[in-house]
Amino acid sequence: MKNFKEVAIGIILTFFLFTVLLKISFSLTQIFNVFSLLVIYFALSKGEVYGAFLGTICGLIYDSFSLGVFGVAGLSKTITGFIAGYVSRKINVTPFLRRFVFIFILISLELILWTFFYSYIFKEKLNTGKGALLFQPLVTAFIGSLVFSIIRRLRRKAFQD
Amino acid sequence: MPFFLKTKKNLIILSVLILFHLVLISIQIPLGEEGNYFEKVIFSILSPMQHGVVSFFRKIGELWNGYFDLRDVQSQNEKMRKEIFDLSQKNHLLMNYIRKLESENETQDALQDMYKSILPAHVISLDFSNYFKSIIINRGSLDGIRKDMVVLDRYGYLVGRIIGPISLKEAKVQLITDNDSGTSVFTQEKKIWGILTGDGKGQCLLKYILMSEEEVRKGERIFTSGYDGIYPKGIDVGKIVSIEETTDLFKKIIVKPYFEFRNLDQLAVIRINFKELF
Numbered sequence: 001m002k003n004f005k006e007v008a009i010g011i012i013l014t015f016f017l018f019t020v021l022l023k024i025s026f027s028l029t030q031i032f033n034v035f036s037l038l039v040i041y042f043a044l045s046k047g048e049v050y051g052a053f054l055g056t057i058c059g060l061i062y063d064s065f066s067l068g069v070f071g072v073a074g075l076s077k078t079i080t081g082f083i084a085g086y087v088s089r090k091i092n093v094t095p096f097l098r099r100f101v102f103i104f105i106l107i108s109l110e111l112i113l114w115t116f117f118y119s120y121i122f123k124e125k126l127n128t129g130k131g132a133l134l135f136q137p138l139v140t141a142f143i144g145s146l147v148f149s150i151i152r153r154l155r156r157k158a159f160q161d
Numbered sequence: 162m163p164f165f166l167k168t169k170k171n172l173i174i175l176s177v178l179i180l181f182h183l184v185l186i187s188i189q190i191p192l193g194e195e196g197n198y199f200e201k202v203i204f205s206i207l208s209p210m211q212h213g214v215v216s217f218f219r220k221i222g223e224l225w226n227g228y229f230d231l232r233d234v235q236s237q238n239e240k241m242r243k244e245i246f247d248l249s250q251k252n253h254l255l256m257n258y259i260r261k262l263e264s265e266n267e268t269q270d271a272l273q274d275m276y277k278s279i280l281p282a283h284v285i286s287l288d289f290s291n292y293f294k295s296i297i298i299n300r301g302s303l304d305g306i307r308k309d310m311v312v313l314d315r316y317g318y319l320v321g322r323i324i325g326p327i328s329l330k331e332a333k334v335q336l337i338t339d340n341d342s343g344t345s346v347f348t349q350e351k352k353i354w355g356i357l358t359g360d361g362k363g364q365c366l367l368k369y370i371l372m373s374e375e376e377v378r379k380g381e382r383i384f385t386s387g388y389d390g391i392y393p394k395g396i397d398v399g400k401i402v403s404i405e406e407t408t409d410l411f412k413k414i415i416v417k418p419y420f421e422f423r424n425l426d427q428l429a430v431i432r433i434n435f436k437e438l439f
Contacts, residue, residue, distance in 0.1 A: 015207060019214040019286070026292045052175050056182070064203040064326075065211075065297065066290035067339060071185035073290070078182065082175045118290070121186065122340075127291040127361055 007042065007054060014038045015061065030132040031139045035062055036110055039081040040103060040144065044093065048085025055081030069121050076113035080106055094152075096145050104141035111136060201326040208285075208331035212299055215285040278432040280304060282312075284425055285331065292422070293338040293363050295321075300430055301330040309391050311431040318419035319344070319385060319396045320428060334428075337398065337418055338363055345389035346398055349382040357383065357398065357416060365399060367414035372406065379404055383416055393431075 014034050021028040035058040043051025059074030066073075084106050087093075093102040111133070119125065128134060185199070230237070286297040300306050310323040312334050321336040335342055338359035346357045346367065353376060355367045370377055381401045387394030399418040407413050 012210070015210060016214055019211045020218070022286060023215055023218055026287055029289070047171075049171050049174055052178050056178050059182075060199060061203055061207060062289050064200045064207070065286060066288045067295040067324075067333070067335060067341075068290065069186055069189050070200045071182045071189075075179065075182040075186070078175070078178045082171075086171075125361075127293065 003046065003050075007050075010038050010042065011054075011057065011061070014058070027132045030128075031135045032143060033107055033110075033136050033140045035059075036077060036080065036107055037103075037140060037144045037147070039077055040084045040106055041148065043081045043085035044088045044148075046085070047089070048082045051081030051083075051085035052078050053081075055079070068118075072117045072121060073114060075117060076110050079113060080110040083109070096149055099148060100141050100145040103144045104137045107137040107140045201328075204326040204331075204333075205328040208297060208328050211297070212285050212331055215283075216299070219283070280306075280430040280432050282428045282430050284428065291361060293336060293359060293361055295324070295336060295339065296334050296425065298332055298334055298428060298430070299330060301328050301332050303329050304430075305432050306332045306430060307432075310433070311392055311396070313396070313429045313431065314420040314425065315427045315429070316419070317397065317429075319392065319398045320420050320425070322391055323430070337365060343389065344392055344398065345386045346383045347386045348377055348401075349384065350378070351376040353377055354386055354388070355414075360415070363418075363422065364402070365416040365418055367401065367416050368411065370412045370414055372410060372412055374412065377401065377404060377412070377414065 014037075018029060018034050021032065021034065039051055039055045039058055042054045055077035056074050059077035060071070062073040062077070063070045084102075087102070091098075091102075093099045280300060282298040282300045284296050285299050288294040288296065298312070306323055306327055308323055308325060308327065312320045312322060314320050319337060321334045321339075321342065323332050324335045326333060336359065337344055337357065338361070340359050340361045342357075342359050344357040345354070347354045353370065353374060355370050357365050357367055360366050367377075367383065379401050383398045383400065385392040385394060385396040385398060397419055399416045401414055402417045403413075403415045405413040405415075
């Protein structure tokens with residue numbers, strides 16, 4: 001029940017943040033993949049099953065607010081979420097730089113999968129927002145590593161207190 | 162539980178989820194207009210939340226702007242008075258012109274119906290995957306919104322049409338710049354008919370104009386023809402910005418829509434379903 005609450009709050013906060021970013025500028029949502037970051041966060045902290053399930057939920061939310069085939073983003077986020085949880089159990093991704101590279105690879109993978117499914121189904125090129133989309137792995141990895149480090153520190157501090 | 166069994170179980174869960182997505186995708190192909198049931202549910206749950214967030218920020222923005230607007234309210238008032246005067250004159254002239262065509266009662270009824278059918282709306286969200294495809298507006302089934310209703314920008318230029326999903330207070334609009342959209346249009350001068358689709362990059366393509374057609378010119382305005390049974394005849398759509406000769410049967414004609422993405426905040430939904438009138 002506690003896990004379910006955490007996931008629900010995480011989704012609501014992410015959706016809120018996404019809406020605010022979208023209101024400021026669409027490009028911000030292209031260079032910063034906030035939904036995938038949530039998926040990776042839960043995959044790292046709770047394992048690959050959580051990652052896959054949250055990938056499904058976040059992907060379907062993403063799909064329901066875009067025109068076209070429902071499930072494309074869901075599929076790529078599910079695979080990414082599972083891989084994130086699985087690999088993080090095999091290697092230690094706690095150090096900042098290692099976590100940065102890890103998130104960078106995962107977001108790149110998700111972008112490749114999404115582009116592949118999108119192009120395959122729609123038979124059209126993806127709108128990269130004048131190249132802004134290509135910066136998504138880099139920006140998301142940097143912000144993600146930073147946020148995860150801050151959360152870790154805060155938790156450690158709360159535990160010590 | 163042993164590690165290999167746990168991994169196997171996890172892989173089964175992943176396989177089920179992937180299969181679920183593949184089935185979900187498969188049942189929508191060939192691409193149909195009807196929204197998926199899951200999509201409708203998620204949209205109905207989350208779009209009010211998005212509506213709330215956007216409304217909250219709009220209110221803050223209005224308060225902030227309201228303070229600064231007070232400073233030049235005098236000059237704004239004068240400017241608006243002049244605009245109202247111009248518009249009233251135009252309206253008056255149009256009314257007189259229409260009266261010549263029909264009886265007064267019919268004219269009054271038609272104008273009343275038309276005025277009542279205009280519903281102002283705001284954009285609350287863009288398409289997550291490609292913002293040239295669709296937008297979400299703050300009007301839904303409670304406001305009388307239905308599928309295929311026409312959406313115009315604040316200046317009366319064509320923006321798109323309502324598609325599903327439609328929730329109680331939110332609805333999705335397919336833009337004319339979407340690759341999958343189709344609008345029957347004609348050119349201003351020689352009334353040459355064609356189909357307008359989006360290019361997915363913010364502009365439109367005027368299709369099915371033969372290479373032998375010489376009378377389509379750059380800079381010409383494009384209007385809806387009404388033949389598609391969705392958009393009424395005569396709505397301003399855009400203008401031709403380039404005409405390219407190709408090796409195909411048809412010319413490649415690029416049309417720049419009149420509506421601006423930057424000014425797409427306020428819209429007007431025409432609550433008449435023209436499809437039902439045809």
